[in-house]
Amino acid sequence: MLRLERRPEASHLMSYASPAIAIVLMLIGGLFLFAFLGKNPIEGFKVFFINPISDLWGVSELLLKATPLMLIAVGLAIGFRANVWNIGAEGQLIVGGIAASAVALYFQESEGAHVLILMIIAGCIGGMLWAAIPAFLKTRFNTNEILVSLMLVYVSQLLVSWLVHGPMMDPDGFNFPQSAMFEDSALLPLLFDDGSRVNLAFVFAIGALLAGYIFMFRSFAGFQMQVAGFAKDAARYAGFSARRMIWIGLLAGGAMAGLAGMAEVSGPMGQITDQISSNYGFAAIIVAFVARLNPVGIFFASLLMALLYLGGEQAQQYMNLPSSISLVFQGMLLLFLLGSDVFINYRLRWNREVTA
Amino acid sequence: MESSILSSILFATIVAGTPLIIVALGQLIAEKSGVLNLGAEGMMSMGAIAGFAISFETGSVWLGVLGGMAAGALMSYLFAVVVLTLMGNQVATGLALSILGVGLSAFIGKPYESEILPTIEAIRIPLLADIPIIGEPLFAQQSLVYFSWALFGAIVWFLYRSRPGLVLRAVGESPSSAHSIGYPVIRIRYMATIFGGAMAGIGGAFLSVFYTPLWVEGMVAGRGWIAIALVVFATWRPFRVMVGAYLFGGVMVAQLFVQGSGLEINIPSQFLSSLPYLATIIVLVIISRDQNTVRLNAPVSLGQPYRPDA
Numbered sequence: 001m002l003r004l005e006r007r008p009e010a011s012h013l014m015s016y017a018s019p020a021i022a023i024v025l026m027l028i029g030g031l032f033l034f035a036f037l038g039k040n041p042i043e044g045f046k047v048f049f050i051n052p053i054s055d056l057w058g059v060s061e062l063l064l065k066a067t068p069l070m071l072i073a074v075g076l077a078i079g080f081r082a083n084v085w086n087i088g089a090e091g092q093l094i095v096g097g098i099a100a101s102a103v104a105l106y107f108q109e110s111e112g113a114h115v116l117i118l119m120i121i122a123g124c125i126g127g128m129l130w131a132a133i134p135a136f137l138k139t140r141f142n143t144n145e146i147l148v149s150l151m152l153v154y155v156s157q158l159l160v161s162w163l164v165h166g167p168m169m170d171p172d173g174f175n176f177p178q179s180a181m182f183e184d185s186a187l188l189p190l191l192f193d194d195g196s197r198v199n200l201a202f203v204f205a206i207g208a209l210l211a212g213y214i215f216m217f218r219s220f221a222g223f224q225m226q227v228a229g230f231a232k233d234a235a236r237y238a239g240f241s242a243r244r245m246i247w248i249g250l251l252a253g254g255a256m257a258g259l260a261g262m263a264e265v266s267g268p269m270g271q272i273t274d275q276i277s278s279n280y281g282f283a284a285i286i287v288a289f290v291a292r293l294n295p296v297g298i299f300f301a302s303l304l305m306a307l308l309y310l311g312g313e314q315a316q317q318y319m320n321l322p323s324s325i326s327l328v329f330q331g332m333l334l335l336f337l338l339g340s341d342v343f344i345n346y347r348l349r350w351n352r353e354v355t356a
Numbered sequence: 357m358e359s360s361i362l363s364s365i366l367f368a369t370i371v372a373g374t375p376l377i378i379v380a381l382g383q384l385i386a387e388k389s390g391v392l393n394l395g396a397e398g399m400m401s402m403g404a405i406a407g408f409a410i411s412f413e414t415g416s417v418w419l420g421v422l423g424g425m426a427a428g429a430l431m432s433y434l435f436a437v438v439v440l441t442l443m444g445n446q447v448a449t450g451l452a453l454s455i456l457g458v459g460l461s462a463f464i465g466k467p468y469e470s471e472i473l474p475t476i477e478a479i480r481i482p483l484l485a486d487i488p489i490i491g492e493p494l495f496a497q498q499s500l501v502y503f504s505w506a507l508f509g510a511i512v513w514f515l516y517r518s519r520p521g522l523v524l525r526a527v528g529e530s531p532s533s534a535h536s537i538g539y540p541v542i543r544i545r546y547m548a549t550i551f552g553g554a555m556a557g558i559g560g561a562f563l564s565v566f567y568t569p570l571w572v573e574g575m576v577a578g579r580g581w582i583a584i585a586l587v588v589f590a591t592w593r594p595f596r597v598m599v600g601a602y603l604f605g606g607v608m609v610a611q612l613f614v615q616g617s618g619l620e621i622n623i624p625s626q627f628l629s630s631l632p633y634l635a636t637i638i639v640l641v642i643i644s645r646d647q648n649t650v651r652l653n654a655p656v657s658l659g660q661p662y663r664p665d666a
Binding site: 087133137142146152154155158161162289322324328334342345346 | 445584
């Protein structure tokens with residue numbers, strides 16, 4: 001019968017092959033899902049995965065959607081490497097977006113680059129403040145950061161809901177729960193003048209990936225966090241400060257998520273509403289895992305995840321399926337990945353029953 | 357305060373606490389065996405939509421609850437395969453299960469969004485239900501409220517008075533010793549995990565079939581996570597799970613308190629709605645402040661993969 005046998009050492013090849021296996025399994029799972037829903041699987045596949053990027057506009061939308069994912073995932077990866085589980089990026093994104101919007105609305109009459117610069121700073125600080133809560137509680141009271149950061153997601157959703165129904169509501173907006181549209185000085189400049197919506201935030205995302213790469217692989221703090229992730233006791237023995245890693249891990253994730261929130265309100269949205277995030281904070285967790293917490297991988301995994309978003313929109317438009325089908329694909333991808341990771345440390349062996 | 361208001365607040369508190377009790381007790385069993393399943397939110401969501409859809413299509417409440425239970429169990433089976441057979445990371449897999457469950461339930465539930473189920477009559481226990489103030493809250497409740505109490509009794513008996521319960525705890529404390537004296541560690545963990553999933557499914561079905569009774573995307577609203585926090589808060593003891601669940605139930609019906617108090621307070625509804633989440637954080641801080649409390653009570657092998665070498 002088939003059985004799992006421990007490999008003498010972890011397979012390097014499999015740790016890279018496993019995401020590929022997971023993607024293939026997700027695609028196969030998708031074919032079954034479409035068939036199960038009574039749709040033609042090939043047609044569904046085409047609408048979901050091919051159509052969204054069959055023209056230049058589609059590719060630009062892909063980059064637009066991938067931008068917040070890259071930003072958040074690289075920030076999260078820094079913490080995840082040291083087993084600091086910041087699950088609340090969604091909330092940090094929202095608070096970053098709120099802070100940036102406050103700046104934009106305050107400087108409504110103002111021209112000049114300082115508005116955007118202040119919005120960027122506000123976005124990062126907003127996200128960091130929200131992430132500082134679990135960091136403080138973890139380092140001071142040993143409180144589980146997973147549950148705290150997650151609870152704060154719900155709080156932030158209620159906070160933004162209150163703000164756009166109250167203090168931040170557009171006075172001329174017929175009572176819609178949204179702010180006034182931002183002035184041009186509070187909008188991120190577009191990168192291309194061909195009508196696409198890709199903006200400066202994409203450059204930030206690439207910069208963040210580079211900075212993340214340098215931090216992880218070229219800095220001592222990054223090395224310490226790597227060691228702590230692999231062997232907690234070894235890190236403690238070497239005298240690496242666990243508290244410092246918790247702070248770095250959570251603040252990096254918070255700053256990047258806050259920046260992503262700023263990029264949303266200052267980019268494609270141009271205002272703040274209670275629909276500020278499209279689940280990017282959670283999708284980025286999947287991105288970070290699929291990418292093996294590696295910035296190069298995050299680039300590609302973000303594109304894939306962005307494609308799942310676009311595919312969901314297409315499936316809604318052309319196949320009359322709810323757009324939440326994206327979430328189903330996302331969850332499947334992560335689950336398949338975690339399952340196929342077994343082959344990093346184990347291999348399948350066919351052994352005949354030994355009769356004693 | 358009028359006694360009828362007090363009575364209705366008590367009533368609402370018990371109803372709001374019920375899904376938390378059912379889900380948290382299920383997770384308690386899974387965690388006692390050493391398995392940390394952070395997928396409760398996803399399993400509850402699947403239980404909620406399965407319960408609603410099946411009740412709606414068949415007209416039978418009980419088929420709905422059974423369906424919810426099956427959906428939760430199936431989700432936890434998926435989790436168990438990944439973490440127990442394939443030795444995946446429990447934290448990440450639980451998270452994946454939550455994301456998958458919330459997404460899949462939203463997807464399946466789309467056609468049911470504008471539907472509503474008939475309200476289910478409460479079961480009045482004659483005479484007892486007529487006791488002033490506490491009669492209605494305790495003895496004129498939905499069947500699943502009584503179920504949650506029976507479940508509590510059964511779990512206390514199982515964990516502390518029965519041999520299989522002892523084995524379960526042994527597996528959670530030291531899987532290698534349990535294995536060496538011949539207990540099937542992996543199979544026991546499978547059963548405990550699936551029990552946890554089944555309870556999460558019933559908890560979800562309670563929300564959509566009895567409590568609201570309708571289906572809205574995201575209606576579980578963090579209750580799965582709160583249930584997980586409750587188990588930590590209760591330091592893995594069933595009685596404290598009950599107390600904690602009713603405390604949270606009370607916080608969740610805070611809006612009712614404010615309305616019932618007759619005071620002219622102008623608090624934004626969003627603030628009141630955020631209280632359960634803030635309370636969860638506060639409670640976690642209080643309990644984990646003293647590291648030893650958690651360390652002494654947590655099952656030793658919680659979250660650790662185990663694979664017998666044989």
